[in-house]
Amino acid sequence: xxxxxxxxxxxxxxxxxxxxxxxxxxxxxxxxxxxxxxxxxxxxxxxxxxxxxxxxxxxxxxxxxxxxxxxxxxxxxxxxxxxxxxxxxxxxxxxxxxxxxxxxxxxxxxxxxxxxxxxxxxxxxxxxxxxxxxxxxxxxxxxxxxxxxxxxxxxxxxxxxxxxxxxxxxxxxxxxxxxxxxxxxxxxxxxxxxxxxxxxxxxxxxxxxxxxxxxxxxx
Numbered sequence: 196x197x198x199x200x201x202x203x204x205x206x207x208x209x210x211x212x213x214x215x216x217x218x219x220x221x222x223x224x225x226x227x228x229x230x231x232x233x234x235x236x237x238x239x240x241x242x243x244x245x246x247x248x249x250x251x252x253x254x255x256x257x258x259x260x261x262x263x264x265x266x267x268x269x270x271x272x273x274x275x276x277x278x279x280x281x282x283x284x285x286x287x288x289x290x291x292x293x294x295x296x297x298x299x300x301x302x303x304x305x306x307x308x309x310x311x312x313x314x315x316x317x318x319x320x321x322x323x324x325x326x327x328x329x330x331x332x333x334x335x336x337x338x339x340x341x342x343x344x345x346x347x348x349x350x351x352x353x354x355x356x357x358x359x360x361x362x363x364x365x366x367x368x369x370x371x372x373x374x375x376x377x378x379x380x381x382x383x384x385x386x387x388x389x390x391x392x393x394x395x396x397x398x399x400x401x402x403x404x405x406x407x408x409x410x411x412x413x414x
Contacts, residue, residue: 230255231407233387241340242275242364243387244402251404254373254388256411260323262371265381269301272328272367272386275337275403276394279362282408283330287312291409293321297368300329316368319393322411326370326389330363337364344401355399365390 232253234245278286285291297318303309318327338356345352367386374384394406 264325274390276365276390333359
């Protein structure tokens with residue numbers, strides 16, 4: 196029994212590693228220029244997860260200078276984009292080029308006993324891109340969604356859930372109006388683009404497009 200279970204876990208881990216290598220090559224390349232992408236057929240009730248991964252919407256990184264950075268409603272800015280604990284720590288310590296602290300998350304006072312990573316809104320401004328976001332622990336209903344996503348593979352569900360418990364999800368406070376630039380407000384598509392830019396390059400949850408990892412101009 197022990198050998199069989201070990202092989203089973205090993206096979207799942209190997210599958211996840213191979214999947215990561217296949218689908219985490221970083222920003223999408225459009226005609227030789229890097230781009231950030233989301234699944235267009237998302238469900239905002241599922242924090243941006245796409246059930247079918249049927250339509251991809253991409254924006255070239257060099258295009259962001261043409262768009263405006265606009266505030267997003269915090270209540271509508273939560274996404275399932277994952278930032279690993281290591282990257283979150285680097286972001287919170289201002290160790291990522293282009294990252295600054297924009298201010299405290301609304302409702303959090305400076306003296307509150309909140310983990311340092313979760314206290315701040317982080318701004319990323321570089322090469323024409325201007326977004327801001329916060330990092331917070333995943334809500335309970337996201338773990339319910341993970342279980343529904345892998346109903347026949349408890350081990351995969353456990354591994355994905357573990358990644359989310361150890362890391363943080365992205366809540367967007369400022370995005371660029373890339374989806375409908377003629378409007379003076381941002382849509383959830385814009386929120387997802389910003390979250391995708393901040394999120395880890397490999398996203399373990401099915402239906403969340405791989406992110407950018409704040410990679411721009413060699414960052």
